[in-house]
Amino acid sequence: MWGHQPSKAAERPWPKKGCHRQPGASDMKRLTAFLALLATAAAAPALAGPDILGPDAAACLPGSGKDAVLLTVDGFKNRDGTLRVELWPGNDQDFMRSHHELLAEGKAYQRVTVPVPKTGAAKICVLLPGPGTYAMGAFHSPTGVRKFNYRDDGATFTRNPRVSILKTKPKASEVSMRFNNGYSEANVTLNYLRGLGFGPIPKEELQSAGNR
Numbered sequence: 001m002w003g004h005q006p007s008k009a010a011e012r013p014w015p016k017k018g019c020h021r022q023p024g025a026s027d028m029k030r031l032t033a034f035l036a037l038l039a040t041a042a043a044a045p046a047l048a049g050p051d052i053l054g055p056d057a058a059a060c061l062p063g064s065g066k067d068a069v070l071l072t073v074d075g076f077k078n079r080d081g082t083l084r085v086e087l088w089p090g091n092d093q094d095f096m097r098s099h100h101e102l103l104a105e106g107k108a109y110q111r112v113t114v115p116v117p118k119t120g121a122a123k124i125c126v127l128l129p130g131p132g133t134y135a136m137g138a139f140h141s142p143t144g145v146r147k148f149n150y151r152d153d154g155a156t157f158t159r160n161p162r163v164s165i166l167k168t169k170p171k172a173s174e175v176s177m178r179f180n181n182g183y184s185e186a187n188v189t190l191n192y193l194r195g196l197g198f199g200p201i202p203k204e205e206l207q208s209a210g211n212r
Helices: 025-048 099-104 203-208
Strands: 068-074 082-089 110-115 122-127 132-141 154-157 177-179 183-189 192-194 197-199
Touching: 068 082, 068 132, 082 099, 082 122, 110 122, 132 183, 154 183
Parallel strands: 068 183
Antiparallel strands: 068 122, 082 110, 082 132, 132 154, 132 177, 192 197
């Protein structure tokens, strides 16, 4: 029981010198599968798009087959809080209506809320109900509170209409856009309270604050 027992490794015969097993068809299949896996892993980060935000980010990738719009939002006053993007039907009756009412009536409505990126513009992928005419708004809340604060929060709409304290809600005809099948893009710039009105922050101020 306590005597020396030869190990299995010691019992295993060594291969004869000069004897090598030739790779077979199964080995080549495994090698091919391994190389394909490496190629897929290497390509995945590029396809994912490190700067595309939102739960439906994959819908804005090439070949997704989804109806979606990539909304690029720039002009952030700071990098705090959240960015909320909303989509409504592009008509005056439904533009900025309560989402409860729109959804209850089976009408288009989408909301995507993401953290403000540390640098650069925010690129948010919004899934569309289908091709059609829609209006979109983007709202920056430095505190992350959904209720809009005129003093600190930023806001903008598709087609970048002028907004003011007296005219915070533009007409649907000023902001609505026609989106076709598949992938679309739109670009907007945030407006903040400046003096007695709302407007984009000058690029010089954004650059000095590091918020380009």
